[in-house]
Amino acid sequence: MKILTIDTPSCKSNIFCGSGAFEERAARLKGKKLFIVTDSNVYKLYYGCIEQKFGENPVYVLPAGEKSKNYRWLFNILSAMLKADITRADTVVAFGGGVVGDIAGLAASLYMRGINLIQIPTTLLAQVDSSVGGKTAVDFDGVKNVIGTFYQPSEVIVDPFFLSTLPxxxxxxxxxxxxxxxxxxxxxxxxxxxxxxxxxxxxxxxxxxxxxxxxxxxxxxxxxxxxxxxxxxxxxxxxxxxxxxxxxxxxxxxxxxxxxxxxxxxxxxxxxxxxxxxxxxxxxxxxxxxxxxxxxxxxxxxxxxxxxxxxxxxxxxxxxxxxxxxxxxxxxxxxxxxxxxxxxxxxxxxxxxxx
Ligand SMILES: NC(=O)c1ccc[n+]([C@@H]2O[C@H](COP(=O)([O-])OP(=O)(O)OC[C@H]3O[C@@H](n4cnc5c(N)ncnc54)[C@H](O)[C@@H]3O)[C@@H](O)[C@H]2O)c1
Ligand SMILES: [Zn+2]
CATH class of the missing domain: 1.20.1090.10 (Dehydroquinate synthase-like - alpha domain)
Known part of the structure; x- marks a missing residue:
């Protein structure tokens, strides 16, 4: 596993990349309160893995696909975070492709004016691109990514393990x-x-x-x-x-x-x-x-x-x-x-x- 750090004026973002990254980093999250956002396809495939690594933490499952990247689902996520008593000390984990990463990242940046965010990208596109760099967004009025923020994840966990199930x-x-x-x-x-x-x-x-x-x-x-x-x-x-x-x-x-x-x-x-x-x-x-x-x-x-x-x-x-x-x-x-x-x-x- 290799580690890269992006040092920007807003945040230090660590990227853990390579085989075994998920196993090793997930173990370090034990005992922390997490709010996991994923989508229906990823949940079906990695339900056991989420359960095993993140145990009792609340999991929010979005319908898979770009059609969920809108303000309605954003507010549904925020509402579920409130119901789960997520506080400023807790962490949002975006576990999925670019859609999950973009909307969960935006939710993390808005909730209580910003709480900790970890990206676990599960598509190749999200691994090489969308999970890194801190752009978050939802689509609005037929325009892509028009509502969004710059919000760096504290951590990005990039593991090729997830790519084996990709079509x-x-x-x-x-x-x-x-x-x-x-x-x-x-x-x-x-x-x-x-x-x-x-x-x-x-x-x-x-x-x-x-x-x-x-x-x-x-x-x-x-x-x-x-x-x-x-x-x-x-x-x-x-x-x-x-x-x-x-x-x-x-x-x-x-x-x-x-x-x-x-x-x-x-x-x-x-x-x-x-x-x-x-x-x-x-x-x-x-x-x-x-x-x-x-x-x-x-x-x-x-x-x-x-x-x-x-x-x-x-x-x-x-x-x-x-x-x-x-x-x-x-x-x-x-x-x-x-x-x-x-x-x-x-x-x-x-x-x-x-x-
Ligand atoms: N923030 C940025 O800088 C940035 C950069 C590039 C793209 N994006 C955004 O990313 C989105 C596209 O990302 P994407 O291509 O990951 O799309 P996606 O999140 O919709 O994932 C594509 C499909 O793969 C499925 N999937 C995810 N992980 C899987 C796995 N491990 N095995 C099997 N299926 C899996 C998903 O359920 C979905 O059906 C767009 O909304 C785009 O605007 C953002
Ligand atoms: Zn692109």
Missing amino acids: KRQLRCGLGEIVKYGVLNADIFHELESHRSSLFSFVFEDGIVYDCIAHKAAVVAADERDTGGQRKTLNAGHTTGHAFELCYGHKSHGEFVLIGLFYETYIAVKLGYCESAYAQKLTALIKKVLGDIPYFADAGSAARLAKHDKKNVLATQVSVIAPQSEGKSVEIILSLNEYCRLIDECNDLIAEGKI
């Missing part, structure tokens, strides 16, 4: 964020390149998950509140990915990140920001994880939703964090019309089987 599609979603780290970090890119033919088993090894977390931890330490520019880079692939996700379904964030990376690589090459040899290697990696890039009816119109992206200052411009060369990304700001035109162009080439 392949969820592994692919986690790999979507991992390929994103590959765009930002040359070492991660090389690791992925050299395990091209075994990516879905490679993620069970401790190394790659740790390296992604270490990358994110360094970015968060430098720019906790997403104001300095560094944290923005973690949105590579996300401008286009989020726009398509809004239009074509909320189901698979990580897959849309891969699609977004594909389109944004195309844009970067077309506009002369990215070397084409590198772009070819990157798009081959994306296809290795995702399979064929889907063709979308009316992609250009869907892309117009990118104007809502948080990175944009003006509604007539679009910002994308695009790959430039190995380990280097670049922010490209385009007019909305130019962006949509390039998205349409790329979509047509996909339909014709030319890229």
